[in-house]
Amino acid sequence: MxxxxxxxxxxxxASTVDAVNSDAAVEGLDRLDTPVAPSGRGLRRRRLARSxxxxxxxxxxxxxxxxSLWAAAFWPEYQLPAPLDVWRQILEVTxxxxxxxxxxxxxxxxxxxxxxALVVATPLGLLLAKVPLVRAAxxxxxxxLQSLPSVAWxxxxxxxxxxxxxxxxxxxxxxxxxSIANGLVAGIDHIPPILPRVGKVLGANKLQAARHILLPxxxxxxxxxxxxxxxxxxxxLMAAELIATSPQLGVGLGQYLDNGKNLSDMSMVMAxxxxxxLVGVGIELAVFRPLERAVLRARGxxxxx
Amino acid sequence: MITRRRALAALTALATAAAVAAxxxxxxxxxxxxxxxxxxxxxxxxxxNVTHASALIGLEKGLFAKHLGNTKLVPTKFNxxxxxxxxxxxxxxxxxxxxxxxAINAEAxxxxxxxxxxxxxxGGAQLVVRPDVTKLEDLIGKTVVTPQLGNTQDVALKKxxxxxxxxxxxxxxxxxxxQTLDAFHKGEIQAAWLPEPWSTRLILEAGAKVLLDEKELxxxxxxxxxxxxxxxEYLKEHPETVRKLVQGLLDANEYARTDTAGAKxxxxxxxxxxxxxxxxxxxxxxxxxxxxxxxxxxxxxxPQLAKDAVRAxxxxxxxQLAGFADFTALNAVLQGNGRPPVxxxxxxxx
Numbered sequence: 202m203x204x205x206x207x208x209x210x211x212x213x214x215a216s217t218v219d220a221v222n223s224d225a226a227v228e229g230l231d232r233l234d235t236p237v238a239p240s241g242r243g244l245r246r247r248r249l250a251r252s253x254x255x256x257x258x259x260x261x262x263x264x265x266x267x268x269s270l271w272a273a274a275f276w277p278e279y280q281l282p283a284p285l286d287v288w289r290q291i292l293e294v295t296x297x298x299x300x301x302x303x304x305x306x307x308x309x310x311x312x313x314x315x316x317x318a319l320v321v322a323t324p325l326g327l328l329l330a331k332v333p334l335v336r337a338a339x340x341x342x343x344x345x346l347q348s349l350p351s352v353a354w355x356x357x358x359x360x361x362x363x364x365x366x367x368x369x370x371x372x373x374x375x376x377x378x379x380s381i382a383n384g385l386v387a388g389i390d391h392i393p394p395i396l397p398r399v400g401k402v403l404g405a406n407k408l409q410a411a412r413h414i415l416l417p418x419x420x421x422x423x424x425x426x427x428x429x430x431x432x433x434x435x436x437x438l439m440a441a442e443l444i445a446t447s448p449q450l451g452v453g454l455g456q457y458l459d460n461g462k463n464l465s466d467m468s469m470v471m472a473x474x475x476x477x478x479l480v481g482v483g484i485e486l487a488v489f490r491p492l493e494r495a496v497l498r499a500r501g502x503x504x505x506x
Numbered sequence: 507m508i509t510r511r512r513a514l515a516a517l518t519a520l521a522t523a524a525a526v527a528a529x530x531x532x533x534x535x536x537x538x539x540x541x542x543x544x545x546x547x548x549x550x551x552x553x554x555n556v557t558h559a560s561a562l563i564g565l566e567k568g569l570f571a572k573h574l575g576n577t578k579l580v581p582t583k584f585n586x587x588x589x590x591x592x593x594x595x596x597x598x599x600x601x602x603x604x605x606x607x608x609a610i611n612a613e614a615x616x617x618x619x620x621x622x623x624x625x626x627x628x629g630g631a632q633l634v635v636r637p638d639v640t641k642l643e644d645l646i647g648k649t650v651v652t653p654q655l656g657n658t659q660d661v662a663l664k665k666x667x668x669x670x671x672x673x674x675x676x677x678x679x680x681x682x683x684x685q686t687l688d689a690f691h692k693g694e695i696q697a698a699w700l701p702e703p704w705s706t707r708l709i710l711e712a713g714a715k716v717l718l719d720e721k722e723l724x725x726x727x728x729x730x731x732x733x734x735x736x737x738x739e740y741l742k743e744h745p746e747t748v749r750k751l752v753q754g755l756l757d758a759n760e761y762a763r764t765d766t767a768g769a770k771x772x773x774x775x776x777x778x779x780x781x782x783x784x785x786x787x788x789x790x791x792x793x794x795x796x797x798x799x800x801x802x803x804x805x806x807x808x809p810q811l812a813k814d815a816v817r818a819x820x821x822x823x824x825x826q827l828a829g830f831a832d833f834t835a836l837n838a839v840l841q842g843n844g845r846p847p848v849x850x851x852x853x854x855x856x
Contacts, residue, residue, distance in 0.1 A: 279619070462592065463588040463654060465616070
């Protein structure tokens with residue numbers, strides 16, 4: 202096989218060339234790959250200003266538009282209260298301490314629900330990604346569940362469990378589990394095939410491959426799934442709290458919103474929406490954004506965040 | 507970068523300026539709506555309850571339709587007052603039978619959006635309990651159910667609890683009436699303050715007994731349980747239609763007075779259509795003994811009811827009721843029937 206022989210000889214020549222340039226070349230390539238980190242205090246301050254001032258500006262603008270609409274008496278006040286009225290409502294629940302009960306009730310439910318979803322979804326995702334039969338059998342189902350709004354489960358959950366916490370957790374789980382599982386599957390699917398092969402070449406066994414290659418490589422996808430899973434569990438929880446209302450369940454943010462509706466108190470409704478938004482965004486900013494940033498930076502992808 | 511920052515600063519300044527300029531609200535009065543003659547349509551809200559007997563009789567016997575003539579009557583069923591109030595405020599309801607509690611709340615939230623034009627029912631609300639409960643204090647640590655947060659019975663119960671210093675010691679929860687009956691059967695709840703026919707159903711079907719009839723709390727035993735509200739704009743545009751509606755209401759009450767058996771049958775027929783199941787004869791007989799059908803809104807009690815809502819902790823400031831009522835249509839119809847006008851108790855004047 203003369204052709205093959207010639208191939209091998211080319212490779213040989215190439216590797217000799219590589220060996221000559223060795224370390225210096227690799228270092229140069231590495232430097233090229235590394236994104237330019239912002240240096241100097243001025244640059245960093247400007248970046249901070251942009252990332253902090255821009256959203257604040259947007260919020261100020263929205264409130265200004267809201268205020269002008271109110272001032273123009275475009276809608277009656279029971280439909281669009283003044284921003285200040287809503288602020289006063291929030292202050293009132295804060296001063297009376299009611300807000301902490303509301304937040305505690307809702308947030309601890311969401312966190313517990315999310316934690317259970319995590320424990321259920323992670324093995325499920327691994328199975329789905331790695332066992333073709335499981336994937337063929339329930340893969341489409343899980344993807345389908347993800348597009349089914351989990352609020353659709355509320356009536357069923359209430360009939361199964363009554364107006365209890367169990368009903369609420371059911372809805373939260375059905376919302377969050379598919380997102381997390383799908384995120385993990387996507388993360389594993391998108392691992393470049395070269396990585397497991399490198400592992401094999403270096404002599405990693407199955408367990409080591411999973412621990413050192415599969416999981417770390419799937420981490421960004423998994424993290425995206427977690428982020429979406431949190432968003433889903435938070436909105437499922439609010440839907441469940443809004444529909445399955447009973448004082449025995451404790452007054453969470455959803456129930457607070459519903460009470461506002463029952464009293465036809467629009468500023469209470471807006472305050473409720475505002476608090477729900479703040480919690481959703483707050484957890485995202487406090488937990489998932491730093492996590493994501495850390496993972497991406499570890500992979501030299503910090504430019505995206 | 508500099509120019510962008512400048513643009514941002516300018517935008518912020520502009521927004522702030524707009525916000526500052528917009529601190530006072532423009533005059534939002536819609537002006538004086540003109541009388542546009544008879545309306546094409548009348549959307550009438552009511553509940554499938556015996557306390558709404560006037561509405562049910564009027565609908566079953568065609569008494570509203572008879573007077574309304576060409577105006578199309580669109581009956582709209584609600585299960586609780588707060589929901590009906592949202593319909594009023596959202597402009598998707600023209601007139602409606604409703605409890606006094608939500609009626610006052612409607613005025614509190616959207617001052618001037620609705621007007622009280624007539625009464626419908628007095629009485630018909632009781633606190634019913636398990637037989638082992640003999641006094642209010644026995645309910646400490648137990649749960650009392652009312653139909654909905656801020657509805658008439660909810661206000662009455664919470665006000666009573668506040669008066670007896672039992673707020674927080676007695677749990678109050680809200681449930682749909684049918685669920686309350688079920689929960690009482692199962693022993694999940696010990697007490698409920700309900701409008702008819704539900705208090706009677708709890709007594710006859712689930713072995714409850716009356717701990718307190720709301721009548722005992724009011725002078726002369728009379729208080730507005732159900733009243734008729736009309737959207738102010740509708741009232742201004744179609745006073746003639748509203749007058750006809752009130753005429754239908756008076757006819758319904760008159761029918762109930764002269765033919766009680768017929769009235770019971772009419773109410774039951776409507777309930778059967780609305781809820782799929784009629785009441786037993788014993789239930790409807792007992793329920794009817796607790797109510798009084800009267801077009802008199804018992805206006806003199808409204809200021810007290812507004813105070814009660816504050817006492818109940820449902821609102822922080824007392825609703826101003828001046829200008830809340832407009833009994834022009836009612837008194838005109840009463841006069842036409844050769845009957846004395848009702849007392850306005852000053853509610854009709856600003």
